[in-house]
Amino acid sequence: MERTFIAIKPDGVQRGLVGEIIGRFEAKGFTLVGLKLLVASQELAEKHYDIHKERPFFKDLVSFITSGPLVAMVWEGDGVVASARRIIGATNPLTAEPGTIRGDFAVSIGRNIIHGSDAIETAQREISLWFTDAELANWELTIKPWLVE
């Protein structure tokens, strides 16, 4: 079953959007299989954003993402990786569509409140970076027949 890594960044936590954001993924019909609140270490943040290490904003990004607690999650469902990216919206919140999380709640690219894996392979890498197997639950929604034909 397809899984993706989602993180509510420190700005989303500080702004009290944890419940709202989790609620959107729940209401959509995806399954929460991993959830924890933590302050990411410098090492973890640098590994997570490794692909951006040559970018001018890398240092600020790592310092921001480690600046306070974030909520790390794994969500499961058919097509969840691409669908979560659409629920999240464009990287720049000013161009993110209304109705998306960034479109509804943010104004700045450096404070865009949420992360979501951009591809299935990226999701696998990020999930194993942030979670151990024991921290992930294998379970099925009892209402699944009402969600999936």
Ligand code: IDP
């Ligand atoms: P994504 O989060 O939509 O996948 P990426 O391009 O992977 O966007 O960038 C990762 C994160 O780095 C963004 O969510 C944003 O917080 C930050 N970022 C990206 N581009 C810029 C920039 O030009 N200035 C400042 N921060 C940026």
Ligand code: MG
């Ligand atoms: Mg990205």
